[in-house]
Amino acid sequence: MSASTEEVGIAIIGAGPAGCATAIALARHGIGDVMLFEAGTGDAPRIGETIPGAAMPLLSRLGLTDRFTARGHLPSLGSTAVWGKAEPHHNDGFANPFGGGWHLDRAGFDADLRAQALAAGVPLHAGRLRMMSAKGSGHRLRFEGANGPFEVTAGLVVDASGVRAAALRSLKVARNPVDAIAFHWSLLALAEPEALPARTFLEAVPEGWWYASRIPGGRVVVGFATDPDAGARFADAAAFRAALAETRLIGTQIARGRPLDAEAPPRIAIAPTAILSAVAGPGWLAVGDAAACLDPLLSQGLTRALEDGIAAADAIAGAQAGGAGAFNAYQDRVFARFTAGVRLRAAFYASEARWPDAPFWRRRQVQAAA
Numbered sequence: 001m002s003a004s005t006e007e008v009g010i011a012i013i014g015a016g017p018a019g020c021a022t023a024i025a026l027a028r029h030g031i032g033d034v035m036l037f038e039a040g041t042g043d044a045p046r047i048g049e050t051i052p053g054a055a056m057p058l059l060s061r062l063g064l065t066d067r068f069t070a071r072g073h074l075p076s077l078g079s080t081a082v083w084g085k086a087e088p089h090h091n092d093g094f095a096n097p098f099g100g101g102w103h104l105d106r107a108g109f110d111a112d113l114r115a116q117a118l119a120a121g122v123p124l125h126a127g128r129l130r131m132m133s134a135k136g137s138g139h140r141l142r143f144e145g146a147n148g149p150f151e152v153t154a155g156l157v158v159d160a161s162g163v164r165a166a167a168l169r170s171l172k173v174a175r176n177p178v179d180a181i182a183f184h185w186s187l188l189a190l191a192e193p194e195a196l197p198a199r200t201f202l203e204a205v206p207e208g209w210w211y212a213s214r215i216p217g218g219r220v221v222v223g224f225a226t227d228p229d230a231g232a233r234f235a236d237a238a239a240f241r242a243a244l245a246e247t248r249l250i251g252t253q254i255a256r257g258r259p260l261d262a263e264a265p266p267r268i269a270i271a272p273t274a275i276l277s278a279v280a281g282p283g284w285l286a287v288g289d290a291a292a293c294l295d296p297l298l299s300q301g302l303t304r305a306l307e308d309g310i311a312a313a314d315a316i317a318g319a320q321a322g323g324a325g326a327f328n329a330y331q332d333r334v335f336a337r338f339t340a341g342v343r344l345r346a347a348f349y350a351s352e353a354r355w356p357d358a359p360f361w362r363r364r365q366v367q368a369a370a
């Protein structure tokens with residue numbers, strides 16, 4: 001994109017699942033003059049790889065069923081959890097009307113969404129949004145691109161930039177935090193992947209909870225969720241593996257797949273539970289994590305991102321057709337879903353009462369009671 005100011009009807013900031021879903025859904029409404037702007041290259045490893053069967057109707061609405069099927073995501077057999085009691089309990093996929101869901105090739109999933117948005121006619125520009133300000137009835141956007149800064153003016157901006165809500169932060173829309181966890185995670189290659197069932201494994205321990213999920217490519221994602229102020233938990237890959245070996249369920253399960261040594265220390269992702277004080281306003285909307293994000297314990301983030309993209313496009317189409325309350329209806333929906341998610345999350349944490357005095361659990365029991 002050139003240094004001169006370009007004009008676009010709708011600028012979508014961020015080409016993750018929420019941004020791409022918005023772009024595709026807008027195209028399916030026949031709404032043109034839309035551009036996606038993306039800061040990343042898409043090759044950094046991403047966490048967030050389990051989606052429920054209930055996501056399938058959303059993928060179908062976005063015309064993604066064929067790409068999804070061709071990608072070879074792993075069908076999930078369900079989940080096994082040590083939570084609330086020492087004995088594991090099982091939740092099998094066949095008992096769910098939509099099936100057990102999938103363990104994704106997350107990079108492939110994101111790439112397919114981008115390819116579908118491009119195929120729908122929405123161009124993707126490389127650039128990191130640095131600043132957004134009101135300009136007339138629209139907005140001026142300043143980006144940093146590979147060849148330097150550039151500017152765009154847009155009639156409508158959709159913030160799909162993830163937890164940092166890059167666009168709306170510029171507009172000083174407040175974010176209401178409920179909680180945050182630090183997720184220490186690693187990708188381990190398995191010598192015998194088929195020996196590890198394609199289930200989600202969850203295990204509560206006094207300092208937090210462990211999670212594991214086999215993914216395509218003969219690997220397993222394993223992570224430990226704890227308080228962000230619990231300090232640097234794992235100095236290196238060996239310390240992480242040693243802690244994993246002390247678990248009751250997860251370590252034993254992963255050992256079945258004969259994990260190869262990870263060379264890198266675990267990565268850390270901070271996962272907030274938070275919502276913006278407004279997710280729609282004059283000339284803007286927020287979708288996906290930019291609007292609201294919930295504890296990864298619920299494994300709902302990708303489904304919410306797809307839902308928001310579709311609902312935001314419906315709201316934009318409704319507003320263009322003269323529906324005065326379309327943006328408010330979108331906001332009401334996002335707020336109601338967040339409230340339901342916070343309640344569900346509180347119920348999950350309340351159902352683990354074995355360590356009432358451990359700081360991690362005490363904090364979340366207090367939130368559940370509030």
Ligand SMILES: Cc1cc2nc3c(=O)[nH]c(=O)nc-3n(C[C@H](O)[C@H](O)[C@H](O)COP(=O)(O)OP(=O)(O)OC[C@H]3O[C@@H](n4cnc5c(N)ncnc54)[C@H](O)[C@@H]3O)c2cc1C
Pocket residue numbers: 013014015016017018019037038039040047048049050051127128129130160161162163164166183269270271287288289290293296299300301302303305
């Ligand atoms: C530890 C952890 C585990 C998780 N596990 C799961 C799970 O199992 N299942 C599940 O469904 N969800 C899970 N999630 C949540 C899920 O990953 C997110 O909800 C989902 O990625 C949200 O999609 P999004 O498009 O809103 O945001 P993102 O996927 O974050 O995409 C935002 C995009 O915006 C781009 N961007 C950022 N800033 C700018 C800028 N200034 N300018 C331009 N572009 C920008 C980014 O590069 C990115 O491509 C997990 C999250 C965490 C942290």
